[in-house]
Amino acid sequence: MKGSVLPEVIQKAVGTEKYTVDKIGESTSEVRIYDNYVLKIQPHSPETDNEVQIVRWINGRLPVPSIPAYEIHNGLAYTLMTKAEGKMLCDMDLLQTPELVINLAAQGLKMLWEMDVCDCPCSVSRLTNRLKAAEYNVAHGLVDIENTEPETFGKGGFKNPEGLLDWLKNNRPPEDIVLTHGDYCLPNIFAKGDRISGFIDLGKAGSADRWQDIAIAIRSLDHNFDGRYFGGKPIFDFKPQMFLDALGVEMNEEKYRYYYLLDELF
Numbered sequence: 001m002k003g004s005v006l007p008e009v010i011q012k013a014v015g016t017e018k019y020t021v022d023k024i025g026e027s028t029s030e031v032r033i034y035d036n037y038v039l040k041i042q043p044h045s046p047e048t049d050n051e052v053q054i055v056r057w058i059n060g061r062l063p064v065p066s067i068p069a070y071e072i073h074n075g076l077a078y079t080l081m082t083k084a085e086g087k088m089l090c091d092m093d094l095l096q097t098p099e100l101v102i103n104l105a106a107q108g109l110k111m112l113w114e115m116d117v118c119d120c121p122c123s124v125s126r127l128t129n130r131l132k133a134a135e136y137n138v139a140h141g142l143v144d145i146e147n148t149e150p151e152t153f154g155k156g157g158f159k160n161p162e163g164l165l166d167w168l169k170n171n172r173p174p175e176d177i178v179l180t181h182g183d184y185c186l187p188n189i190f191a192k193g194d195r196i197s198g199f200i201d202l203g204k205a206g207s208a209d210r211w212q213d214i215a216i217a218i219r220s221l222d223h224n225f226d227g228r229y230f231g232g233k234p235i236f237d238f239k240p241q242m243f244l245d246a247l248g249v250e251m252n253e254e255k256y257r258y259y260y261l262l263d264e265l266f
């Protein structure tokens with residue numbers, strides 16, 4: 001790919017270590033896994049800057065990888081991170097214990113919600129800014145319709161991404177602000193035993209409504225348990241209420257739908 005000649009600072013840190021390229025992420029980035037580090041190479045964007053800023057602000061108060069080097073070179077951002085400990089929540093072995101996975105996903109959100117966001121510098125996540133970013137994606141044809149839920153567009157759904165964007169702009173729910181991860185899906189959360197050990201992929205993290213993360217968590221739990229990533233054989237009959245019970249939060253159909261639909265434009 002791109003980025004094969006590394007900036008000097010990064011090259012110095014990784015030396016001649018061999019690496020493997022991760023295939024799990026869906027973004028256009030390349031993620032190189034070294035013995036001691038992970039190097040993410042992706043187009044420089046407000047999100048790549050945001051990830052560094054939020055990690056600095058979190059400053060060890062939550063288990064997130066530290067970022068010993070961040071370099072921008074020829075339009076690419078090189079983020080060198082330490083490795084998260086433990087297993088991803090989408091790990092096949094972990095998924096065999098559905099109750100544990102659901103409880104861990106809930107535990108992770110509660111950890112985020114315990115943070116005081118008064119001085120959080122990251123606002124890319126606020127709804128106004130997310131809608132601006134969604135507008136950019138729609139205007140530049142970056143919405144991957146193939147990767148959306150079947151009912152979002154077409155018969156019974158929205159005509160196209162423009163139609164969905166208009167609806168989102170005209171139906172903004174009031175925001176109940178907490179620290180959000182922004183892409184709270186199982187491959188971005190790590191656990192060791194029954195404890196959360198890492199949050200990664202923090203480009204969209206910052207202050208936002210708590211349903212931003214709840215909605216994506218429910219979808220991710222549903223998709224991982226329905227077996228679509230593992231040859232179609234269902235693993236567990238997941239119901240959103242199971243996660244809400246673990247969280248101690250009541251269903252808010254309006255916000256659930258809103259944030260679920262917002263994510264379709266990313």
Ligand SMILES: Nc1ncnc2c1ncn2[C@@H]1O[C@H](COP(=O)(O)OP(=O)(O)O)[C@@H](O)[C@H]1O
Nearest residue numbers: 022025026027031038065081082083084187201
């Ligand atoms: N700091 C890290 N520690 C361990 N694994 C990581 C780390 N960063 C990324 N990975 C692995 O690479 C995958 C993709 O990285 P991620 O930052 O989530 O990018 P994407 O935007 O492609 O989802 C993760 O799901 C995880 O398997």
Ligand SMILES: [Mg+2]
Nearest residue numbers: 025187188201
């Ligand atoms: Mg990810």
